[in-house]
Amino acid sequence: MGAVAAVGPLTGRDLSELGALFAARSGRPADLDRFATWIDSSPSAGARLDGALVGYATTAPFGPEVVELTSMLVAPSARGRGIGTALLGHLHDACRASGIGAVVTVTSAGYATAEPHRDAVPFYEAAGYRVAVRTEQTAVLVRSLGDEG
Numbered sequence: 001m002g003a004v005a006a007v008g009p010l011t012g013r014d015l016s017e018l019g020a021l022f023a024a025r026s027g028r029p030a031d032l033d034r035f036a037t038w039i040d041s042s043p044s045a046g047a048r049l050d051g052a053l054v055g056y057a058t059t060a061p062f063g064p065e066v067v068e069l070t071s072m073l074v075a076p077s078a079r080g081r082g083i084g085t086a087l088l089g090h091l092h093d094a095c096r097a098s099g100i101g102a103v104v105t106v107t108s109a110g111y112a113t114a115e116p117h118r119d120a121v122p123f124y125e126a127a128g129y130r131v132a133v134r135t136e137q138t139a140v141l142v143r144s145l146g147d148e149g
């Protein structure tokens, strides 16, 4: 504990570690070609602690000046110390620098995961997102980048 994670954009060199984080969470292999396309085409963020990738956030183009936050994960052992919030902060800054004005994302109890589900809506709300619509299992969240934060 105590160590501060280094946060920066993802590159192709992060993909194998990213894939391992994804697989541990989801119980299935990551589609690394898809992740590679996302990090080549849209802002991303990765967090390293003692040299190891412990968290990431990826986006993909959604519409003009809008991206979708496509995947976000912090390793279970590294959660609860601000890494997820730092990843979003870096991502939002990178998006603004690219002229992006809004982020949309989906969080759901319907995803197959290898760990118990915990609702991520409070995490996103603390980072300035608001719920646009909810179904039984899924929340669609949006965040404007035109204001503070």
Ligand SMILES: CC(C)(COP(=O)(O)OP(=O)(O)OC[C@H]1O[C@@H](n2cnc3c(N)ncnc32)[C@H](O)[C@@H]1OP(=O)(O)O)[C@@H](O)C(=O)NCCC(=O)NCCS
Binding pocket: 072, 073, 074, 075, 078, 079, 080, 081, 082, 083, 084, 085, 086, 106, 107, 108, 118, 119, 120, 121, 122, 123
């Ligand atoms: C959601 C997640 C990215 C947050 O990362 P983090 O580094 O723990 O976040 P921070 O330390 O910046 O923020 C902590 C807050 O996140 C929320 N949070 C913590 N663990 C969480 C979890 N497993 N699931 C959902 N939200 C969580 C809580 O509101 C927490 O606040 P608290 O400490 O006051 O309870 C991380 O818990 C995670 O990877 N969860 C599993 C995958 C996931 O839900 N991804 C996003 C939706 S698809």
